[in-house]
Each structure stands twice: as C-alpha cells, then as structure tokens.
Amino acid sequence: MNEPVVRRLTAADAAPLRQLRLNALVETPESFGSSYEEEHTLTLADIREWISPANDGAMYGVFLGDVLAGIVGVGRQRKLKVRHKAHIWSMYVAPAERGRGLGRLLMRAAIDHARTMRGIRQVQLSVTANNVAASALYASLGFTVYGHEREALLVNGKLYDEALMAMPLADR
Numbered sequence: 001m002n003e004p005v006v007r008r009l010t011a012a013d014a015a016p017l018r019q020l021r022l023n024a025l026v027e028t029p030e031s032f033g034s035s036y037e038e039e040h041t042l043t044l045a046d047i048r049e050w051i052s053p054a055n056d057g058a059m060y061g062v063f064l065g066d067v068l069a070g071i072v073g074v075g076r077q078r079k080l081k082v083r084h085k086a087h088i089w090s091m092y093v094a095p096a097e098r099g100r101g102l103g104r105l106l107m108r109a110a111i112d113h114a115r116t117m118r119g120i121r122q123v124q125l126s127v128t129a130n131n132v133a134a135s136a137l138y139a140s141l142g143f144t145v146y147g148h149e150r151e152a153l154l155v156n157g158k159l160y161d162e163a164l165m166a167m168p169l170a171d172r
Contacts (some may be wrong), residue, residue, distance in 0.1 A: 002065040004102055006109045009059045015045040016068040017061065019081040021047075023070075024092040030128050030155045032090070056117045057086075060109040062093070062102045069097040074110040076117055086114040088125040089136070103137050111141065114169060125165070128153070129161040143167045 009017060023034040043051045051059050052075070057075030057168050061068045071092035075087045093102045127134050129148065143165040152162035 001089070003026070003088050004069070004105055005063045006060055006105045007063070008113075009051045009061045011048045011051055013061060014044045014046060017051065017059070017071060018042065018044065018047045018159070019092070020068050020071055020092065020094065021099075023094065026089075026091075027095065030153060030160045031131065031134075034151065035155075035158045040061070058110075058113050059090070060106055060107050060113070064097065069094050070105040070106050071101045074113050074123070084119050084121040086117055086120045086123045088114075088123060091125070103134070107137065107141055113151070115144065117155045122166050122168045124164065126162045127146065129163045135163060135165075138165050141167065
C-alpha cells in the first residue's frame with residue numbers, strides 16, 4: 001500500500017484536481033458552496049489559477065502513489081479589515097480512501113500553511129452541520145464552533161445548515 005504524500009499542488013496537477021473536485025461536487029453537493037453545474041465548464045487554465053493564487057494562499061493534495069486522493073485550500077480573507085483571518089475551503093477526500101487519516105493530514109498542511117501567512121490570527125471554515133465526521137475532525141484539531149447559519153445551502157430542494165468554526169493561531 002502506498003504511503004500518503006501531502007504536497008502543495010502545482011499547475012501540473014490541474015487535470016486530476018479538476019476531476020476530483022467535480023467528483024466531490026457530485027458525491028456530496030451539500031458540502032460545497034459551489035455546484036457541479038457551475039464548475040464543470042471550468043477549463044484547466046481556470047483550475048491552474050486556483051492552484052496558483054495571486055495572494056499567499058495555497059491548495060494541497062494528498063497522493064497515494066500517483067493518484068490524487070484528497071484536496072484542501074487555504075487562503076487569506078481579501079478585505080483589509082479581515083485580512084488577519086485565513087479560510088479553509090474545498091476539503092475533500094475520495095470515498096474509497098476515507099478512514100485512513102488523509103483528511104487530518106490535509107488539514108494539518110492547511111493549518112501549517114496558514115501559520116506561515118504574515119499576520120494571520122485565526123483560521124476559519126464552515127461545515128455542513130450534519131457532517132458529523134468532518135465536524136469531529138475539525139474539533140480534534142482545535143476548531144470550535146462560533147456560529148450556526150440556518151439554511152445556508154439549498155441543494156436539490158433541500159436546505160442545509162452550516163456550522164461556522166474557527167481556530168486561533170495567535171495569542172489574544
């Protein structure tokens with residue numbers, strides 16, 4: 001069995017990233033603010049822009065051999081007054097690879113990256129409120145719930161709440 005390798009994604013990873021992201025949007029549409037309908041027309045050039053953001057954010061992937069098995073993004077909030085906060089987004093591990101600790105490896109990479117971003121005081125994320133496994137992972141890494149958004153997403157006629165979670169990186 002291949003040992004997992006987590007690394008920052010590069011432009012060469014655009015095709016597998018695009019495919020894994022589309023798979024994620026089909027498999028768990030309630031876990032993402034975006035949709036397959038919005039993203040299936042994105043080109044590889046569009047995906048390369050995600051991988052190489054203009055700011056100090058990053059996307060990480062976990063690989064099993066040559067196969068991209070999971071992804072996560074981390075970026076700085078853009079507005080001047082909230083630039084002290086980083087946001088984790090697009091966290092996903094392929095169903096066949098879950099339960100192996102890959103999500104934890106990805107989250108640690110994203111958190112470690114946020115620590116390298118100048119002036120970041122906290123990392124935030126949102127998680128579909130009924131996603132018990134993801135919520136437990138985030139809590140085990142030090143995230144706590146600071147809010148609850150009712151009816152945050154409407155997917156195929158069903159409403160989903162989201163838990164808003166944060167983890168401080170700096171002493172207060």
